[in-house]
Amino acid sequence: MSPSANGITVNDAPLRLGTSLHIYLETGEALDFWPMKIISCLELGGACSQAFRGSSFEEVASQSQQHGAEMAAMADQPHLDAMSEMMTILESGHVQEWMDAKMEFFALLPDDGQ
Ligand SMILES: [Zn+2]
Numbered sequence: 001m002s003p004s005a006n007g008i009t010v011n012d013a014p015l016r017l018g019t020s021l022h023i024y025l026e027t028g029e030a031l032d033f034w035p036m037k038i039i040s041c042l043e044l045g046g047a048c049s050q051a052f053r054g055s056s057f058e059e060v061a062s063q064s065q066q067h068g069a070e071m072a073a074m075a076d077q078p079h080l081d082a083m084s085e086m087m088t089i090l091e092s093g094h095v096q097e098w099m100d101a102k103m104e105f106f107a108l109l110p111d112d113g114q
Contacts, residue, residue, distance in 0.1 A: 035111035041067060044102060045086055047078035057106045 024030050034055035041050040044064045048071075052063040071079035089098050 037106060037109040038112050039106055039109060043105065045082060045098070047076070047082040053112070057103045060106065
């Protein structure tokens with residue numbers, strides 16, 4: 001923890017996935033706040049610029065899955081292609097590396113400030 005000008009201390013450990021940022025007030029009270037981040041369908045291995053907003057990777061991943069299913073139901077070719085590419089990754093046994101890379105990407109995204 002490092003002191004700041006306002007007498008508020010913020011944990012200065014790198015933000016990890018699924019962890020909140022703890023703010024300690026002068027009163028000793030701790031506030032947890034969850035940064036909101038925006039990631040696009042494309043950035044999650046999809047095919048369009050549809051944005052998903054959430055504070056955890058799980059949150060945006062589930063929105064992306066739902067979106068992917070909707071696009072697939074409409075037989076949207078770019079999304080079907082993206083899904084078949086995803087299947088290739090699954091079958092190749094490299095899904096964990098893929099997930100790790102996406103989760104790291106998400107973890108490094110800036111808070112959207114809202
Ligand atoms: Zn999409």
